[in-house]
Amino acid sequence: MAIFKLNINGQNQEVDVDPSTPILWVLRDALQLSGTKYGCGIAQCGACTIHVDGAAMRSCQLPISSINEKKITTIEGLAADGLHPVQEAWLEHDVPQCGYCQAGQIMSASALLKKNNNPTDEDIDAAMSGNICRCGTYGRIKSAIKTAATQV
Numbered sequence: 368m369a370i371f372k373l374n375i376n377g378q379n380q381e382v383d384v385d386p387s388t389p390i391l392w393v394l395r396d397a398l399q400l401s402g403t404k405y406g407c408g409i410a411q412c413g414a415c416t417i418h419v420d421g422a423a424m425r426s427c428q429l430p431i432s433s434i435n436e437k438k439i440t441t442i443e444g445l446a447a448d449g450l451h452p453v454q455e456a457w458l459e460h461d462v463p464q465c466g467y468c469q470a471g472q473i474m475s476a477s478a479l480l481k482k483n484n485n486p487t488d489e490d491i492d493a494a495m496s497g498n499i500c501r502c503g504t505y506g507r508i509k510s511a512i513k514t515a516a517t518q519v
Contacts, residue, residue: 371431375400376444386432391415393431394441402442402470406499413498416471417441423478425497442470445477452518453477456511464502472498476512480519486512 373380375398382397394400394417403426406414410425417426418440445451450458453476463469472495479486479494486494491512500508 369432371434373431373434373439374436375439376441377438377447382431384431387430389427390417390429390431390434390439391426394426394439400441400443404467404470406468406471411497411499412468413471413475414468416474416498418474418478421478421481423475423494440474442474445473451477453480453511453515455518456515459514460507460511462504462507462511464500464504468498468500468502472500472508476508476515479512480516484516484519486516 368383369386370381370383380398382393384393384397391403391405394403403417404414405427406412408427410428415425415427416423420437453473457473475495475498483490491509495508
């Protein structure tokens with residue numbers, strides 16, 4: 368076990384966990400931030416996507432020991448107050464079905480728009496390619512990202 372000092376959603380946190388513990392389990396179990404979901408456990412489905420220093424990363428395979436001084440943002444911290452433009456667009460376009468992948472989808476989409484606020488279809492496809500939606504709402508996801516791009 369080791370003590371790690373983290374900055375999560377703009378707040379400093381301290382946890383005492385095994386250095387190999389994936390940040391997903393630190394978030395969910397130690398810090399009670401359950402918005403980040405466990406999907407496949409092998410960083411292939413995108414349900415566990417968080418931002419690490421603004422970049423979309425899969426948290427299920429990311430050991431806490433690799434975080435160091437980096438800033439983590441989860442779905443709970445995406446917007447300081449209210450909803451992020453991506454979340455608003457998600458609702459406007461009726462993207463959620465079962466909802467399980469949504470946090471990861473939204474985190475990937477918001478990371479894309481932070482880097483590129485005028486993405487092409489190809490840019491969106493590339494940024495979202497690692498996020499799987501069992502319900503198949505990919506068309507609505509793309510439309511929502513285009514709408515959010517006009518608001519970021």
